[in-house]
Amino acid sequence: MPDPYGEHESYAAHNIAALEASIAPLGIDCEFIRQSKRYRAGVYxxxxxxxxxxxxxxxxxxxxxxxxxxxxxxxxxxxxxxxxxxxxxxxxxxxxxxxxxxxxxxxxxxxxxxxxxxxxxLPWRVDWPMRWAYEKVMFEPGGKDHSSDGGSYDTAKQIVAQVYGGWAPEYVAYDFVIPKGRGGKISSSAGNATTVADCLRIYEPKLLRWLFANYRPNTEFAISFDLDALKLYEDYDRAVQLAHEAEDGGRNDKKRQIARRTLDLADPTGKRIEPGSKPPFQPSFRPLSMILQIYDGDLERTRAHYERSGELQTAEERELFDQRARCVWNWIEDFAPRTFAIASARRRSCARSRATPRSRSSAWSPRSKPTRRRARPSWSRT
Incomplete structure (x- = not known):
């Protein structure tokens, strides 16, 4: 299928390039093997x-x-x-x-x-075990639809042994990830795939990795795009605070250790949390969303607000703040319910009061209804 954007040799290549670019902020460094190229080159x-x-x-x-x-x-x-x-x-x-x-x-x-x-x-159920043998795969997870009795993993185990003289890799079945607020499970075959880039628009890279690290692979969980995004941010911030607490020999030490290990695994840079250290300041999602709207999405003015309060002090905190502020504003722009947009009516009122007689008549008339718009954010690179 041709690339409708005219940027790559095919639509598949377009989506592969988008995936490769989007996983870079997550700290994922991997080699991509193109099966189509290998088949067409006679490798298999x-x-x-x-x-x-x-x-x-x-x-x-x-x-x-x-x-x-x-x-x-x-x-x-x-x-x-x-x-x-x-x-x-x-x-x-x-x-x-x-x-x-x-x-x-x-x-x-x-x-x-x-x-x-x-x-x-080869068809999928034969292709999979053939490539296990060719690539000498040692570990590979798979979705629960492949892991059911008689599923492709069951047949692949037998084919790789009886046909290719190989072995099935160590295997972990994972459950569905639900993009809550967008509808349906994440499924490329159903045509409703939610991409990594979609998630990174409203979730910080470390938080997105934490979501996956925080659940057992065989547990279904949701990546929320609706109001529950606030709860996920709050849960993440509580985990950060807990992970930084010093252990005191009490019953909460186990929870601290689990939170710390999960966040260590989630950090794209591999940075480890030192027990008893002070976490860098991060504003909570809800108040940050309100202040961003007050300043019409202006990052510099919003950052200055927190600097004046003395909460933002270090370069690391400013970098983390900018990252979160962009995610929060993207959520406000694309997913927040109308009732959450506290500043939209005020902006329309201000726009009408500044309008010239000619522009005022075009912006508002008895026959027209006010259009709800949110200002585009004015991000600056710092």
Whole structure:
């Protein structure tokens, strides 16, 4: 699919680039392996041929969990015709390196030499164990939909052992993450994916990492975009205070240790919390949201307010403040309910009082209704 933005070679490449850019603030440094490039370069030729040689073994494994068995002439292949883009293909294999196909809807025929690569690949349930063996994967988590009885992890464990002579990696199943206030679970297949960049608009990188570190992988939790975002910020701030407290031998020491360890894991820079140290000042979400609205989203004036009070003192605190203020304002602009926007009516009133007679008539007339708008933030780079 072409990139609708005209920036990358495909829409997939556009989204991959966006993901790579968005995880940088989270301190995630990883190597991205492009399966499409490897298949098209013939890297997996041996893995595909081995699957074809053991098609009856694979069919028997998959049929255990199917209501109707696969056809006798089934081959573990998927792909599309390079000229027409059609994926309704019938496959045949010469027993060596060549796969022939016929497009059912058009009758067009073609062939692929697996060693040279092309538009042919293994289907998901066979592709996954093949890549475990090829990459020698030691650990990999998976969603609970892959982890159910008869799911793709169950079949992959058998295929990697019986076909590729390998082993299944250590595995942890994780539950769904719900983007509360946006609707539905995070699901690329459902087309309602909430991206990392979406989350970082209203959550600081450390807080976003803390959300994941604070829950067991097999526990469903929500990333809130509605009013519950305030509660998540409050919970996070309480955890920060608790983690910095000195241990006193009392019953709360265990809670302090858990909070400290979770926040240590969540810090993108790897910085560790020293028990008994003073945490840098961070304004609470709710009062900060009110003060930001009073100053019409002006970061410098809002920061000056906290500096005058003596709460903001160090360069680290100013940097953390700016980061939080941007997130809070983004939430106000994009997700806050109308009842939360305390400054909108005042801004409209001020705008009308400053308007010239001509602009006043265009801004307000008996036939028109006032438009609720929030001022755009005037961020400055410091």
């Amino acid at each position: 030729a041996e893995g595909i041929r081995k699957a074809l040689e053991h098609k009856q073994v694979i069919k028997a494994i998959l049929d255990q969990y199917r209501r109707e068995p696969l056809a006798d002439d089934w081959l573990p292949l998927a792909g599309f015709d390079g000229e027409t883009g059609r994926d309704d293909l019938e496959f045949s294999w010469d027993g060596e390196w060549t796969v022939h196909y016929k497009v059912e809807s058009t009758g067009r025929e073609g062939s692929v030499d697996l060693r040279e690569g092309g538009n042919v690949k």
